[in-house]
Every structure is written in structure tokens, then in C-alpha cells.
Amino acid sequence: MIIYIISDAVGETAQRIVQATLLQYPQLKPVIRTYSFVTTEAELTPIMQDAAAEQAVVAITFVAPELAAAAQKFTTAHDLPLIDYMSPLMQVLTAQTNMAPLAQPGMLHTINTDYFKKVAALDFAVAHDDGQGLQTLAKADLVILGVSRTSKTPVSLYLAEQRLKVANIPLLPNNPLDPAVYQLPKEKLVGLIISPQRLQKVRQTRMTALGLSADNYYTDVAAIEKELAYATEIFAQLQITPIDTTERSVEETAALIMDR
Template sequence: MIIYIISDAVGETAQRVVQATLLQYPELKPVIRTYPFVTTVDELAPIMQDAVAEQAIVTVTFVAAKLVTWATAFAQQHQLQLIDYMSPLMQALTTQTGTKPLAQPGMLHTINADYFKKVAALDFAVAHDDGQSLQTLAKADLVILGVSRTSKTPVSLYLAEQRIKVANIPLLPNNPLDEAVYQLPKEKLIGLTISPQRLQKVRQKRMVGLGLSADNYYTDVTSIEKELDYAHAIFTKLQITPIDTTERSVEETAALIMQR
């Protein structure tokens, strides 16, 4: 079996859908031929003729109406199986809203200012993870504080996807908080907390995942309570109200932060 993927852009949309569909047929190993940047009928015609010769299934993601019309007519004439991934939804959107599509290929890959802002935020989060790069802490939009395993890193990365530059700093009883944190506006500061019992389970799971004993000082509930007490003392000093992550997902925690 042969599958053609033809697009007036890269063809990534069709590739993803095809691959997702093939996961439902693990026994099938089709040959997949991809034809990107097909923007004229003259370019499309020989590809479609080859598809007829190979009895291929053809998938297309065209935004140009003339290519869709020609490909559909050709497929009907030659009894070729053709799946158009974009036109039906575009037609439905136009019919319901009266809004015409831009018909501009490759918009999925348009690199603009927003894209670079996202990349910059992700780079910032990685560079300022777990108390790193404190000398540039003032450039952060937000600084997340909390003891180990309170979801500081995943929340930071999730917010970075929203184009927010986030640093995160662990709170350790025997490691005084850097003075730079106290110089920040409290509006930039976010505290994360969690119940001792939940944190114990999270840390035990982490230890097992690393191939270590689940029972040690790091997972001892008494030690954890002392860490959390220290963290709450810091939150009080910084005049911030922490967010309890005990029963919250990363997305829920991030949403609360965005509200603040």
C-alpha cells in the first residue's frame, strides 16, 4: 500500500494525521511519499498521475481552492481515493461565520515575534531553573519559590509556553535565600506549597525512579514538615500567600498564577 501526502506547504499537518491514523493499524507498513510546496496544477498533475499508476491513497492539505477543485475532479475521474484534510473544515467555518480564509500556505510554520518570545521564555526558564543564574533574576517576569518536588520546574516551563519568563528557586532550611530575591517586587513572587503526606509520596516515587531507597532523610515526613515550616516562614517574610499544589495539576497551578 502506498500513501501520497501532497501539500502547498510543508505537509506536516497531513503527516501527523496519517501517522496518528496508522497507529490504529500496527500490522500495516505502507510506503509514504511526501510532496511539499506543490503550488500549481502543472506541479500537481504528474504527481496525481503517478498516484493513479501506483493505486495510492492520496491525502492533501491545500489552502488554494483551485488545487482542491482540480485534485478532487481528477480523483473522481480516475477513481482515486483522495482525503482532503483542510477544505471541509474551512468550508464549514466560512459557511457558519461568513469569514473567508486567508488561503496562505505554511502558516503553521510562520516564524514571527510571538514565536521568538516563546523561545526566549523557554530558554530563560531553563537557564534559571533550580536557583541558577541569580545574577539576572531581575529580568524574570515571575519567580517561583518552594521546597523540592513542589512542581516548580514543570510550572515554570508551562508558563514559559505562555511567553512568561520564569525563574524558580528551591527553599532549603540550611541554605539562606539569596538577597536578590528580597529586592524583587512581591508581585513577581509566587510561593508553592504542598501537604507533607503528599510530598512524601512524590519524593518516595522519585527515589524509586532513581533506583534509590524510598526511605531516607529526603522522604522522612518529620524532615519534610520542617522544610515546609521554613518555606512558610519565608513566604511570610516576603508577604506572599503560597499556592497549595497538593490536589492541583501543573495546568491548574499555572492558571491560578496567571489569575494573580
């Protein structure tokens, strides 16, 4: 048996369905020929002629109705079996909704590509969280800098959902900033700042959630002010204007970064 898979895109949809169906026939080992990006009748005709010569089963995924109709006409004339994976459902949906299909080939492939970009961005954010992965920092679309608890991680993950590869690095007065950061274009750098009082409350809440004392050096206002002063110095050195997160949600901060 020979199966022709013909599509105006990659043919991924038909390939998956055919392979899934063949699992039900383990003894069957057909020859499968795939023809991708067939977008005109002139391209379709010689393929159909070859299918007729080989008495093949023809499976199509055309979003263009004229190509589906041409395939149907040819297979009927030459007594070839045809499986049209797209047209019947599209016709039903159009009849039920009075909405015309987009007729844009390759949309599943586009969706899959976008999905993998999102996964890659999320993986990057996790691998470059809190100062990790400095050896591949140059691959980041953005690098977020700020003292502890200024929403660096949640903002990084939110931006990763927008397909951006984001790293975040904590600023610690007794920890010199890695030289790799100074090599980055300042357009990639984002600084986050917050009021000392707001940061103290955030840190106290964090300590309580961990079952630790809410009163320590980490939550001391004087110590926090020193941290923020150090961060401000770093931002000046890098020539970037920080974003104040005191009254902003993660979504608002991320939107402002995207606008910039």
C-alpha cells in the same frame, strides 16, 4: 535580471521562495528589490511604474484582493511577468471551503515572532531552573519559590509555553534565600506549598525511580515539616500567599498563577 518583491507586510514569504528558487540557478545573480508594507494602490503605482521602466519580474504577496488585482492589471498592460504567491491558493481555498480569508497582512511574521518569544521563554526557564542564573533574576516575569518536589520546574516550563520568562528557586532551611529575591516586586513572586504526607510520597517515588532507598532524611516526614515551616516563614517575609499544589496538577497550578 531584476526582480521586484512587493508585499503588504514584510515580504518574507516571497523572499524565501525567490531565494529558494534561485538556488536552482547558481549562475544567475539578479538584482532583487523588496518593497514592504505597500498597503494602497497609491503606494503600489509608482513601484509598478519603476518595475516597467526596468522590465523587472514582479513577485507579489498581497492578501488584499484589490492590490493583487491592480498589480495583475498593470503587469498585463505593460507586458511584465508577474508571480502572485498568495491569490491563486487563497481563491482555491475559498472556493473549496466557502470561507473568506482574514486578509490580514504580516501574519507569518507575527507567528515567527511569537515562536521566538516562546523559545526565549523556554531558554530562560532552563537557564534559571533550580536557583540558577540569579544574576539575571530581575529579567524574570515570575519567580517560583518552594521546597524540593513541589512542581516548580514543570510549572515553570508550562508557563514558558505561555511565553512567560520564569525562574524557580528551591527553599532550603540551611541555605539563606538570595538577597536578590527580596529586591523583586512581590507581584513577580509565587510560592508553592504542599502537604507533608503528599510530599513524602512524591519524594519516595522519586528515590525509587533513581534506584535509591525510599527511606532517608529527604523523605522523613519530620524533616519535611521543618522544610515546609521554613518555606511558610519565607512566604510571610515576602508577603505572598502560597498556592497549595497538594491536589493540583501542573496545569491547574499554572492556570491559577495566570489568573493571579
